Amino acid sequence: MSVLKETLPLSSVDPGDRDALRAWYTSSRAAFLEAAPTEADLDERSKAIAAHRLTAVRDGERVVATLRTFDSELTMPGAGPVNVDAVSTATVLATHRRRGLLTRMLRADLERARLAGHAFATLIAAEAPIYGRFGFGAATRATSLAIDNTRVRFRDDAPAASGSLEFVTGALDEAALVHDAARRSRPGGLHRDAAFWEAANRRGAGRWIGTHGHAVLHRDERGTADGYVVYELRDESVGRVVTGTTTVLDLTATTPAAYRALWEFVTSIDLVRTTRAKDRPVDELLPHLLLDPRAVQTGPVDDFAWLRVLDVPGALAARRYLGCGTLVLKVVDPLGLADATVSLHVAPQRCGADGWVCAEITTTDATPDVVLGVGELSSLVLGGTSAVALHRAGRLDCSTADAFALQTLFATPEAPWCPTWF
């Protein structure tokens, strides 16, 4: 048995080096309880992650720990996308767990990202207890829907379904454009690169016959794509009783009319009684459009994207605000990367035409109104977590009035939503 495993060095892996990539993926897949990659998997992944940063820890010939990170964009409240360090494929083999390998890989990457000028890192946590100690906080949440199609009736005052629907039989290029427009306007939206859509295209073979990978595009009256749905069908009939299920994998629209048309379409497919959907926003519009909102059963709600503030002034300046006021925040970082005391000043006269306000952020040595961990700030910054709830949970050191003030400043009109796995 080799000694001092925790000093095994970190090294980078070239995604173009086939043998190194195979060893790297074999290890990461084992940690995720998956089979080793096939040559076809490696063909696909080597293209998809060509520009990503891959870290490996080797013990002799074997890769025992992996980390993959890449630059992406995440949409901030009222301010559009900012560059973020996206973190993925964090794995350590069972033989080497709990010896600090994840800690070393992650710390090295967060330090690099901070020096590269990123104000945030982001990831999707396999298990919720892992990442708080590294300064991450759950920032977006997502839920599932189960819809009883037989009870779906749209209200008369719901946005009228206009335009047209068509099956997509080629590449999902127009759906990608719709997604890109939508993700830029809602906090939490994440960039999907060409590799994401290539993988979606591959999964969607046979898009209008059979059960898998259907994609339908909505066009407005001028013929411009403004919404799409990707779904699968399953026939679960018992005897002659029809009980098919539709599973919505992805549904995005840039207008309420397209949104209504797509949900009306997908909940009214003949021979199907139930529609399920995953990774949906917690403030889904659909129940508000229906005469019987209980046709849509919602839950469970779980965290989705986690954020990690790397630069407190940069992170607070990256978004805009709807309230006004001044608070001095003292942010404490368990890794010592982003400790700061800042004055967050949002003045009404700086109000933009759309109501969103740019804040003035200055570092200060004034007495803080709120003392909080960097993970708590990371949870709050997209507006998806209640400062009042964190205060009641004992995670913000401040007065009740200042927790209210923080909540008012950070609130967003729509819940942040990230439906993109990475």
Ligand SMILES: CC(C)(COP(=O)(O)OP(=O)(O)OC[C@H]1O[C@@H](n2cnc3c(N)ncnc32)[C@H](O)[C@@H]1OP(=O)(O)O)[C@@H](O)C(=O)NCCC(=O)NCCS
């Ligand atoms: C999660 C994983 C990467 C952790 O790697 P690791 O090298 O064992 O982690 P570390 O030794 O650096 O752990 C640091 C701390 O986090 C804790 N921790 C690590 N994984 C944890 C988990 N799954 N649940 C709770 N705590 C965890 C450790 O106990 C340790 O705590 P301590 O400092 O109080 O002793 C590894 O267990 C793994 O590969 N799991 C399966 C794949 C997976 O879930 N990956 C995460 C993808 S998002």
